[in-house]
Amino acid sequence: MYKRVIYTVTRRNFLQTALAIPLATATALPACATATNYTIPILQPAKMWQILDSVQQVLFPSEPNIPGATEINAINYLRWVMSDPKTPSTVKDFIVQGTNWLEDMAIRTKQQTFTALTLDDQEIILHQISQSTAGEAWLATLLTYIIEALLTDPIYGGNPNGIGWQWLQHTPGYPRPHDNLAYRTLGY
Amino acid sequence: MAIDYDICIIGSGAGGGPVAYSLARAGYSVLILEQGFFPRNQDFYKDEMATALRKIYTPQPQDEPHVIEFPDANSQWKTNLTTKLNWNFWNGNMVGGSSNLMSGFFHRMQPQDFRLLSEYGPIQDANIVDWPISYSDLEPYYTAVESIVGISGTVANTTDPTLRSTANFPLPPTLEHPVTNWLDTACDQLGLVPLKVPRAILSRPTLGRNSCEYSGYCGSFGCSSGAKGSSRVAFILPALATGNCQVRPHSKVQRLHSNTQGKITEVEYIDATGTKQSVTAKIYVIACQAIETCRLLLLSTGPAFPYGLANNQQQVGKNLIFSGGGTGSGKFVYADLSPERAAQLRVMGPFINRALDTWYTISDTKLAPGRHKGGIIEFMLNHPNVVKKADRVKWDSQGKLRWGLELKRHLENTFTTSRSLHFEVFNDWLPNANCQVILDSQTKDRWGTPVARVRIGYHPWDLKVGNFLAQKAQLLLTQLGAKHIHSTITGSPPPNLQAGGCRFGVDPKQSVLNPNCQAHEVDNLYITDGSFMPTGGSVPYTWTIYANALRVAAHIANHISKSSGVPLERPRLHSHAGV
Ligand SMILES: Cc1cc2nc3c(=O)[nH]c(=O)nc-3n(C[C@H](O)[C@H](O)[C@H](O)COP(=O)(O)OP(=O)(O)OC[C@H]3O[C@@H](n4cnc5c(N)ncnc54)[C@H](O)[C@@H]3O)c2cc1C
Numbered sequence A: 001m002y003k004r005v006i007y008t009v010t011r012r013n014f015l016q017t018a019l020a021i022p023l024a025t026a027t028a029l030p031a032c033a034t035a036t037n038y039t040i041p042i043l044q045p046a047k048m049w050q051i052l053d054s055v056q057q058v059l060f061p062s063e064p065n066i067p068g069a070t071e072i073n074a075i076n077y078l079r080w081v082m083s084d085p086k087t088p089s090t091v092k093d094f095i096v097q098g099t100n101w102l103e104d105m106a107i108r109t110k111q112q113t114f115t116a117l118t119l120d121d122q123e124i125i126l127h128q129i130s131q132s133t134a135g136e137a138w139l140a141t142l143l144t145y146i147i148e149a150l151l152t153d154p155i156y157g158g159n160p161n162g163i164g165w166q167w168l169q170h171t172p173g174y175p176r177p178h179d180n181l182a183y184r185t186l187g188y
Numbered sequence B: 001m002a003i004d005y006d007i008c009i010i011g012s013g014a015g016g017g018p019v020a021y022s023l024a025r026a027g028y029s030v031l032i033l034e035q036g037f038f039p040r041n042q043d044f045y046k047d048e049m050a051t052a053l054r055k056i057y058t059p060q061p062q063d064e065p066h067v068i069e070f071p072d073a074n075s076q077w078k079t080n081l082t083t084k085l086n087w088n089f090w091n092g093n094m095v096g097g098s099s100n101l102m103s104g105f106f107h108r109m110q111p112q113d114f115r116l117l118s119e120y121g122p123i124q125d126a127n128i129v130d131w132p133i134s135y136s137d138l139e140p141y142y143t144a145v146e147s148i149v150g151i152s153g154t155v156a157n158t159t160d161p162t163l164r165s166t167a168n169f170p171l172p173p174t175l176e177h178p179v180t181n182w183l184d185t186a187c188d189q190l191g192l193v194p195l196k197v198p199r200a201i202l203s204r205p206t207l208g209r210n211s212c213e214y215s216g217y218c219g220s221f222g223c224s225s226g227a228k229g230s231s232r233v234a235f236i237l238p239a240l241a242t243g244n245c246q247v248r249p250h251s252k253v254q255r256l257h258s259n260t261q262g263k264i265t266e267v268e269y270i271d272a273t274g275t276k277q278s279v280t281a282k283i284y285v286i287a288c289q290a291i292e293t294c295r296l297l298l299l300s301t302g303p304a305f306p307y308g309l310a311n312n313q314q315q316v317g318k319n320l321i322f323s324g325g326g327t328g329s330g331k332f333v334y335a336d337l338s339p340e341r342a343a344q345l346r347v348m349g350p351f352i353n354r355a356l357d358t359w360y361t362i363s364d365t366k367l368a369p370g371r372h373k374g375g376i377i378e379f380m381l382n383h384p385n386v387v388k389k390a391d392r393v394k395w396d397s398q399g400k401l402r403w404g405l406e407l408k409r410h411l412e413n414t415f416t417t418s419r420s421l422h423f424e425v426f427n428d429w430l431p432n433a434n435c436q437v438i439l440d441s442q443t444k445d446r447w448g449t450p451v452a453r454v455r456i457g458y459h460p461w462d463l464k465v466g467n468f469l470a471q472k473a474q475l476l477l478t479q480l481g482a483k484h485i486h487s488t489i490t491g492s493p494p495p496n497l498q499a500g501g502c503r504f505g506v507d508p509k510q511s512v513l514n515p516n517c518q519a520h521e522v523d524n525l526y527i528t529d530g531s532f533m534p535t536g537g538s539v540p541y542t543w544t545i546y547a548n549a550l551r552v553a554a555h556i557a558n559h560i561s562k563s564s565g566v567p568l569e570r571p572r573l574h575s576h577a578g579v
């Protein structure tokens, strides 16, 4: 049946999603960002994308002969996700808000923009934000889209020439989608 | 007033297609209203994005949610929207319904499934009843489905010959994966006889359709070759070819109107442009899948039906059932295998096609003294979708997030060092008072219509039987040398295997439909999806839904010919069968 397998997993995921990754709590600030009388600056889009790019490199680093965020075009893929009408607006808002929080934290704790920090300091800050439920949820959301960039069909902008499939020895099915028309125009 | 069609069918899936097929071929004018789009074979790709990661074959959850009432760990009822639960009770909304996406494991129910109560006795707090028809009433239609859909398989020597009216399946089995031999050997060593599972998949080109392409991506994907026997390719396209059938996709039925005499007068639906439309027919057939069929009846109040159409006895929505059981798996590590076996394990494409039905009836005191209804265990390789599987790797066993090189090493380990053999346990989901559909008093869909509120309570006995079967499956995996063997039997329902909610029966106080699946209270209404089933057997439902819908179609033809006084001078169903 197969579906049952997916379904069972979904149910387990549901617990994780509903309890450990509460996107619905997107408005709850990470513990580290709850200083009173302080307004978190809103980033310019270009800056936001630079920060997201840096975060992706920490979350999924490149290695010799093994693809990382750069090789799988994770940032382009994320741009597609953020422009896709099928991505819930709560998720889009959450990604934007989280980036603002992260930058705020970098400036307050390290007095530098996140992108200027050393890799070690970036890692430290990501670990700090992962201690709060919302911070962990934000990282989990970015990781989900990195994994999508790694393993979805190249027509969606990640996984160029099936580089992610080759790394994980995955055989795609056929026929493969030859453009993302079906996704965009058919069905719901 | 002129009537537009002889028959109007709402929902084009497994329950709707066979009715259209039979009646259009018999010369009646048939209209199918389907809320989803009309896919062609070439619209289907093996694309995890479209099938699993985003929703294109089911409505966006926020547009058409369900409200689910489920028991929490302390057996307290919790209520939440499917949008919040990340759970989907829609399964495939397009012409052909969810049958487009099925895996096509095809099983007939067995004779004892039709008389669960008299065969195995009552169980406290379970609303078990016998069916008002027997296996032999349905057998000719099971056989007709074999030819019309094109079922491939081998009849086992052990099969009771009285259960089949033909000697063989019309098509030889589909190609089998090398691991099938491993399973057969392990079964032999344990003294078990595996069941060779028939498939609703063409093993050679016929019926104007291509044969299977064996890409290893089947269940939850649409079929681009046409080999999979969906309602769309097997029934609806041939129905359209008669010129007597019309399909209106993107037509969401909102309600059926009825008069003071309790007859349906018209169907109201919203078309692709969002415009309200209506249509009339002599006979109306609902086949929207169990939950939505119940919802549509409950929404369709009228002067003779204050509680919803055909619901004066308040039976609509009661005794909803799913399939009981769960899943399990065992892992084979490539490095532990000979190069030859490792290569066999890596093969993508052909099917395992093996199940165990040894414990369809259980007489084992380890479960309980006496004879009890059991079920089947179906075996399959891991589902090929990778993204969701990889996404789970980001959580460690403590529920902490992994990233960086740690995540990458875990991904490599998960995907490149081993492959899993899975099993699914199917046992009866006992009908009970805590599994039902009502209308939610607050939540509305995007058209402002109340959504279904589904209570998904299970009977604890289901878990006992499921666990008994899972233990047997685990023994087989142990014999095969698998590692990390585990199983999960739960009371959470698989939303793709829904039935019940409009049971058929002889007593109008205890059932919604009569034995012909005509509403007791509404002369011109039939229901042909799985919602007629008072108990579900312990196999997936689709072959039974197809067969029953053909059976009901024959009654509808008689009904129309009788009421119009026209003798039935139309070709009979079986003359059309034949591959
Ligand atoms: C991934 C997957 C794997 C499966 N594998 C198997 C298998 O191996 N073996 C097996 O036997 N079964 C399998 N099934 C189950 C099988 O698909 C169902 O049993 C069968 O399709 C149910 O038939 P149905 O007519 O009740 O519903 P469906 O086939 O879902 O049809 C219902 C139709 O009604 C339409 N509809 C609903 N409401 C309205 C409305 N208000 N107006 C207009 N149209 C409406 C829907 O859009 C849909 O197209 C699987 C299902 C899935 C999803």
Ligand code: SF4
Pocket (backbone or CB within 6 Å): B201, B202, B211, B212, B213, B214, B215, B216, B217, B218, B219, B221, B222, B223, B224, B225, B226, B227, B228
């Ligand atoms: S071609 Fe075969 S494997 Fe692919 S979807 Fe169709 S039936 Fe399934």
